Amino acid sequence: MGTAELACPSLKALCRAESFEMLAVVTQPDKPKGRDLKVQFTPVKTVALAEGLPVLQPERARNEAFIGQLRALQPDLIVVAAYGQILPQAILDLPRFGCVNVHASLLPKCRGAAPIPWAILNGDPETGVTLMKMDAGLDTGAILCQATTPIAPTDDAQTLHDRLAALGAELLVKILPDFVSDRITPRPQPVEGASYARKITKEDGQLDWSQPARVLWCRVRGFTPWPGAFTHYSFRDQARLLKIWSAAVEPEGSGQPGTIVGADRDGILVACGQQALRVLQLQRAGGRRLGAREFLAGNDLPVGSTLIRTTGPPDH
Secondary structure (H helix, E strand, C coil), rough: CCCCCCHHHHHHHHHHHHHHHHHHHHCCCCCCEEECCCEEEEEEEEEHHHHCCEEEECCCCCHHHHHHHHHHHCCCCCCEEHHHHCHHHHHHCCCCCEEEEEECCCCCCCCCHHHHHHHHCCCCCCEEEEEEECCCCCCEEEEEEEEEECCCCCCCHHHHHHHHHHHHHHHHHHHHHHHHCCCCCCCCCCCCCCCCCCCHHHHHEECCCCEHHHHHHHHHHCCCCCCCCCEEECCCCCCEEEEEEEEECCCCCCCCCCCEEECCCEEEECCCCEEEEEEEEEEEEECEEEHHHHHHHHHCCCCCCCCCCCCCCCCC
C-alpha cells in the first residue's frame, strides 16, 4: 500500500526479491494535476502496472467492499509506505503477520506526514528509516529495525528523500524474512524524544527574515523542491515573487532583516535576525532558475533594497 514516489523503490525491491509473492498493490485514486488538470496515475500505480500487478484504488481505506477485496487475497503481510490514509483496525488485523510500515525518520522523532523536510528544518545532524509493525496510533507501532544516514550541508529534501527511499527498500528485503520467521522481536518505541512532523503547506515556504540565517538556510533546503522557499521584492510598486533555490550562511553582514547588504558574482547577501544569508540560486516568477551572477545581470535588485513578506498564499 503506497502512493508517493518514496514508496516506489520499496515496491520495486519487493518485486525483484525471490522471497515474496506480490498479490496486489493499493494506492490512492488518480487525481487531476497540472495547469490542464489532466488525470495522472500515482507514482506507485505507474510502477505496479509496469510490473503487471493488480491495482486497487479505494476512495477510503475504510470502505467495506475494499476490505472484502483485501480479505479475499489472504495476504500474509501488508507493506505500507507513503500511502496517505490511516488504516482501520480491520486492515491492521487482516494479515497474519500484520502490517509493516516504512517510515522515513528515526522514530519516535518526526511522526506524521512530512518527516523528511522536518528533519532538515529542525537542523538534525542525521535521520534515517524505521520499519515498524503498525498499530492504531499515528506512527506509534513497535520498531523492527532502523538505519541512519547523516544529513549533509549539501542535502535538500529531494536528495534526502531519494536516499531514504533507497534505504527503506534495502531494509525491507533484508528484514522481512527474519521478521516472519520470528527471528526479530519488535520493540516498543521509547517515550522520550517523540515529535510530530506535520504536513507542509505552500505558505510554509515564505521566509521570515527576522529569523537567524541558519534557520532560513535550513528552510531553503527543507523546502526544495516543494513548496520552495520564497520571498517578495518590490518592483514598480508591486510585490514580485522571488523563489530561492540555494543559499549559504554568511557570518558577516548586518542590517535591517530582509535588507540586501551585498550583491555580486558570489551571491546576494541578505541581512537576517542573526548573521546573513547568501542567496546563490534564485528565480523570479515566470523566469528561469539562475545563479546570482546571471540573475543580477538581468534584474534590478540593488544593495539597500528590501525583501518583504506578504499576506495570503504564494502566487506559484
